[in-house]
Amino acid sequence: MLPILALLLFQILPLLSQPTTCPVNLDLCQCTVVDRVFTLTCRGINQTYLNDRILLNVNLQNVGPIALTLRDFQDGMTARWPENSNVIRTQLQSLSIINANQIRVLPDWSSASALRECHLEGLPALSNVDFRGSLFPAGITVLRIVSTRITRLTEEMLTLRNLTTLELIGHARLEVIGRAFNQLNQLEVLKINGGLAKLGQNSLFGLHNVKELNLTWNGMTDLGNGVLTDLPNLVVLDLSHNDLTRTPDDLFSSPHLRFVAANHNEISTLPAGWIANTDVRRVDVTDNQLGTLPVPLSRNASRLNSLNFSGNRLTNIAAGVFSGLGSVIEVELQENQLEHLEGEVFGGLGGVRRLNVSYNQIERIGNGVFRDMRSLQVLDLRENRVLIVEDEAFGSMGNLTEFLFTGNTLTCSCSNLHMADYLTANHTLTSSDLYCVDPRTYQLHALSTLNATNCAPDRGNRAxxxxxxxxxxxxxxxxxxxxxxxxxxxxxxxxxHPRFRKYRHSYPSDYGLDNIDYRPGHDVQITEIKAESQTTIL
The missing domain is CATH 1.20.5 (Single alpha-helices involved in coiled-coils or other helix-helix interfaces)
Structure with a gap:
């Protein structure tokens, strides 16, 4: 028992001895203490101020981990910071340099044994020539580089074997040379946003532990086949906001893949059985150029629960597209160009709880469309052109709790009487503004009031x-x-008529006649004449 207490005291006493308030008063820096980490945020300082007031400040020694942020640094940094600084050697845990226009060469931070996170942003003079992995300590785990002049990534630059997160954001042009990431065996998150035009077949070689790959906002037109094969543990893949016209064949090659985002691209077609992964959970392909969906969409996605194809150009969905997708609980198809829903278009989606087909051009909903969707809770059909909903369209949707139907032109015809019966039978259903239009009077009526005595005879499907x-x-x-x-x-x-032909008056334009009293059948009465005139009697 005593050894355990001694061990606890040995761990707690150093923490109690650390101050909970900022031990220094720096005119150009703000100091906060969060979870016993001293965060110094300095703005507009230079190297001399950094050395004398911070790095060599005895009041900062032995105060625990320090997070240092330098904004708007005023000059270029020296090649090496003070080697006798205890702040650098043992305390500096996080370093951020933001907006430093004159920094061209980074100093040697290899002696900063406690440094784990480094954030470099807004260094327009820093190029790949002046960037080397050897400048950083071996224990660094997070490196974030934003808006610099780096244009190439090579294996010699990326030698940080303990790095777990690498982010390269906001570069005008970025090229991966050879197997640049070959030494980053511990990397789990790779984010390259901006400037990456393409990846070679072996560009991601060595990234066996990467779980998240984010390649958004790069303008890539083709990722190429075989690139993703080197990522066997990939869980999250984000290819959104590019110019991809197709998806690579090995898109679903990782057996651990859970989320795929390919939204905001130019993808126009997908191959049959496209979702070739048993563990993928969510797929997002919104805002592309898809005109159709393949049959089937997947052959083995047994755990898929979310599909989003909104914002495409879908005009029709063939039967069998969703075959075998009983695990899906949410389908988004809004903002397409769907014109009708017929037959077993949603066959295979028996587990769906939310279906959104709003903002399309749907005019008719045929029999059996929702027949097998027994788990459906929310159905969104807003802003379509629905005129007719056939009798057996809804089938046995006993769990439906919310029905959104505004913005349609459903007629108060006897052919839609079953809709009113459905609403009456499901009185707990939450619906928003369900109305129909009487084709005889063009008046709106609540759909729930439609019955056999007031419904209009069916005259076809005209709006x-x-x-x-x-x-x-x-x-x-x-x-x-x-x-x-x-x-x-x-x-x-x-x-x-002669009475209307009695007089025809011809006056020169400069005569200026005023107050003319003319009535059919009477003589012309001129009360004031400013110039001579002539009256011609016909």
Whole structure:
């Protein structure tokens, strides 16, 4: 028992001896203490201030780990920081240098044995020529480089074997030379955002432990086949916001893959059985150029639970696309160009709880469309052109709790009477503004009030608003024709009648006649004449 207490005291006493407030007062720095880590944020300092006031400051020695942030550094850094600084040797845990226009060469931080995280952002003079992995301590685990002049990545630059996270963001152009990541055997997160035009077949060689690969915002048109094969432990893959026209054949090669994002690209086709992975959970292909989906979409995605194909150009979904996807619980198909839903278009999606097909151009929902979707809880059909929903469209959706239908033109016809019956039978269903339009009066009615005595006879699938518009246009045309005919008749009569032909007056334009009283059948009465005139009697 006593040895255990002694061990606990040995670990706790150093913590109690560490101050919980900032031990220094620096005019150009702010100091905070969070979880016994002293965070110094300095703005606008130079190398002399850094050395004298911080790195060699005796008041900062032995205060525990330090996180140092340097913003708007005023000059170029010296090649080596003070070697006798205890802050560098044992205390500096995190270093961030942000917005330093004059730094061209990084100092040698290899002696900073406690340094684990380094963030370099806004160093426009720092190039790949002046960047070497040997400048950093061997124990560094997180390296983030943002907006520098680095254009190439080579194996000689990336020698940090303990690195677990590498982020390269906001570069104008970035090229991976050979097997640049070959020595990063412990890397788990690789993020390259901006400037990466392509990857070679062996570009990711050696990254056997990478679990997250983020290649967004690079403008890549083709990732190439075989690149992802070198990532056997990949869990998250994000290829969004590029210009990819297709997906690589080895997209789902990692057996541990869970999430795939290929949204905001130019992908127009997908091969049959595209989702070739048993463990993938979520796939996002929004905002691409897909006109159709392959049959089947997957042959073995037994654990998939989310599919998102919104914002594409889908006009039709063939039966069998979703075959075998009983584990899916959410499907997003909004903002496409779907025109109709027929038959077993959603066959295989028996486990779906939320289906979104809003903002399409759907006019008709046929029998059996939702028949097997017994788990469906939320159905979103907003902003379509639905006129007719056939009797057996909904089938046995006993778990539906929310039905969104605004922005459609459903008619109050007897063919839609079953919709009112469905709402009455499912009185706990939460629905938003479910109305229909009476094609006889063009008035809106709550769909729940539709019954056999007030429903309109079925006259086909014409939209009531379009029918109303046609009627108004026809009536306007007839009225205009009648007015034109009467006007022409009156004009001809006036021109031929003698009482309207009695006088024709001709006045020069500069006569300036005022107060003329003229009535048909009477003489012209001129009360004021400013110039001579002539009256010609016909």
């Amino acid at each position: 009531p608003f379009s029918t109303n518009l046609e009627g108004l246009l026809l009536a306007a045309a007839v009225l205009c024709g009648a007015v034109l005919f009467i006007g022409l008749g009156v004009a001809c009569s006036c021109a031929l």
